[in-house]
Each structure stands twice: as C-alpha cells, then as structure tokens.
Amino acid sequence: MRIGRVVAGTMALAAATIMATSESAAASVTPRIGSDHSYSVRQNAPSVPLHEGIGMAQRQYRIAVYTGNKAGAGTDANVYITINGTRGFVKHKLNFERGKTDRFTLGLRDVGRMMSIKISHGNSGKKPGWYLKKVTIDFNARFPCNRWLATDEDDGNTWVNLRRR
Structure with a gap:
C-alpha cells in the first residue's frame, strides 16, 4: 500500500x-508572423494562444492570399484567417495590401484535412474595404472568392466562408 x-x-x-x-x-x-494565434479542437473548446497548446500536433501551413488588382482593393483593417479542418480550427492574423500575392509560412496547430476557411476583417482604418481574389494553402487547397469584403460593397459583409475546391 x-x-x-x-x-x-x-x-x-x-x-x-x-x-x-x-x-x-x-x-x-x-511565432514566425504576428502573435494573434488561437486554436480549438472540434468539441467547442475555447480558443487559447498557440504556445499554451502543449502536446498538440503542429504543422507548417504555406498560405498565399491574392488581393484583387482593383482601385481600393487593399485594406487598412486587421485581417484574420480561420482554417477549419477535420480535427478543429486555427485562427491567425494576416497583413497585406492591394494587387499583391502575400505568402505566409505559419507554424500552427494541425487541423487535419482542410475543409473550409473564414476570412474576415475588423472594418477599421481609413480604407477597410478589401477585394479578395482567392486563398491557397499548401499549394493544393484552393479557396476562390472574387468578391468585396466591405460594408459598402456586395452583401455588406466583412467576412466570408469559403469551401475548399
């Protein structure tokens, strides 16, 4: 005993x-880019900063964000991407401008097979509207958009959910 x-x-x-x-x-x-990392498992657990995810499997995501080449297409607002997969989701802050393809290599929590993404911005700054052409992740996951994320364009939303193609 x-x-x-x-x-x-x-x-x-x-x-x-x-x-x-x-x-x-x-x-x-x-983290390599920014510090606004959060993640969650699929069971509606609250998001916590990535560095607190001791024991969570991590992987590198190669993300390319294509901003349309239109007048006023860039944004001054804070932009976030949420990657949804079979094992949960991860959220990260991005920074980029008009007419560019911005590439990010991020070490984030592994979400499994990517199913969809959500792109959003906080509608802040002098020119918050943004024309998003598409997003690719790891060269084989494509998320076409071709629309404005702006309160005064399209449907007035500053976010969009995109399914993998």
Missing part, C-alpha cells in the same frame, strides 16, 4: 516537472 502511494507521488512529481519544462520551453517559442 505504502509503495503504491510513493510510486503515485513520484509519477505526479515527474508529470509536474515535465509540464513545467514544456511550459518554459513553449514560452520561449516565438
């Missing part, structure tokens, strides 16, 4: 030491 308690106590101490080591190591990791 006493040996069982000692073993259990030793295992708990080892687990606490591993967690403390993992947390201090994770705190020293800096």
